[in-house]
Amino acid sequence: MIFDTHTHYDDEAFDSDREELITGLPRKGVGTVVTVGADMATSRAALELAGRYENVYAAIGVHPSETHGMTEQDLTWLRAHAANQKVVAVGEIGLDYHWKDTEPPVQRQWFEKQIALAKEVDLPVIYHSREAAEDTMKIICQTKAYECGGVIHCYSYAKEMALEYVKMGYFIGVGGVVTFKNGRKLKETVEAVPIEHIVLETDCPYLSPEPYRGKRNDSSKLGYVVDEIARIKGMTAEEVIDITEQNARRLYRLDKRS
Numbered sequence: 001m002i003f004d005t006h007t008h009y010d011d012e013a014f015d016s017d018r019e020e021l022i023t024g025l026p027r028k029g030v031g032t033v034v035t036v037g038a039d040m041a042t043s044r045a046a047l048e049l050a051g052r053y054e055n056v057y058a059a060i061g062v063h064p065s066e067t068h069g070m071t072e073q074d075l076t077w078l079r080a081h082a083a084n085q086k087v088v089a090v091g092e093i094g095l096d097y098h099w100k101d102t103e104p105p106v107q108r109q110w111f112e113k114q115i116a117l118a119k120e121v122d123l124p125v126i127y128h129s130r131e132a133a134e135d136t137m138k139i140i141c142q143t144k145a146y147e148c149g150g151v152i153h154c155y156s157y158a159k160e161m162a163l164e165y166v167k168m169g170y171f172i173g174v175g176g177v178v179t180f181k182n183g184r185k186l187k188e189t190v191e192a193v194p195i196e197h198i199v200l201e202t203d204c205p206y207l208s209p210e211p212y213r214g215k216r217n218d219s220s221k222l223g224y225v226v227d228e229i230a231r232i233k234g235m236t237a238e239e240v241i242d243i244t245e246q247n248a249r250r251l252y253r254l255d256k257r258s
């Protein structure tokens with residue numbers, strides 16, 4: 001079944017039908033989802049959702065654009081809750097130089113601290129990296145963050161760099177953008193990266209695939225992403241679903257959990 005490795009089901013866009021939508025996912029071929037925190041409030045919300053639904057797991061962490069208000073106390077909370085059975089990753093964390101509302105040095109400081117946390121609690125990392133390719137790679141190498149694995153979410157850089165990440169053991173997150181007419185760069189990445197290193201993600205409610213571009217996204221729309229990956233790779237949709245599901249289980253180490 002489809003494994004959606006990156007969602008934001010706590011988002012207010014789902015306030016009117018969250019319960020119905022999440023419990024209805026298996027009927028639409030979606031077996032498992034990870035709902036991802038982007039600040040302290042949404043990390044708490046992710047934990048709560050994961051506690052309520054068996055097929056929902058959580059990632060907790062603070063998005064680079066939200067790190068300006070982050071405190072050591074927040075880090076202590078993240079450390080304590082990383083031990084929760086349903087928490088499968090630290091994230092989304094990283095660097096975002098597109099939105100400079102948080103100064104890059106502040107982003108880098110909290111990126112490094114949250115990487116250190118992931119290493120300490122031994123969880124994989126969900127990376128958000130936008131217009132910060134060089135610094136992201138530099139920090140990952142300097143901190144040896146690759147030792148705990150992870151996924152480069154919503155991958156937007158060149159295929160050459162994707163292959164470097166693959167060599168380091170990382171997974172590449174592919175979502176709705178691959179269906180866009182101007183998504184050529186990501187299509188090239190999908191072509192270059194071995195299928196064993198690709199995972200599916202919506203980033204819902206954002207980034208709906210064609211023909212729903214601009215509308216609210218949810219995990220049931222991943223079929224369009226699957227079809228495009230299958231077309232590029234010359235595989236069947238079933239093969240793409242099966243292999244990316246296994247990849248996601250490896251990424252989040254689900255088979256090592258009870």
Ligand code: NI
Pocket residue numbers: 006007008036092203
């Ligand atoms: Ni996200």
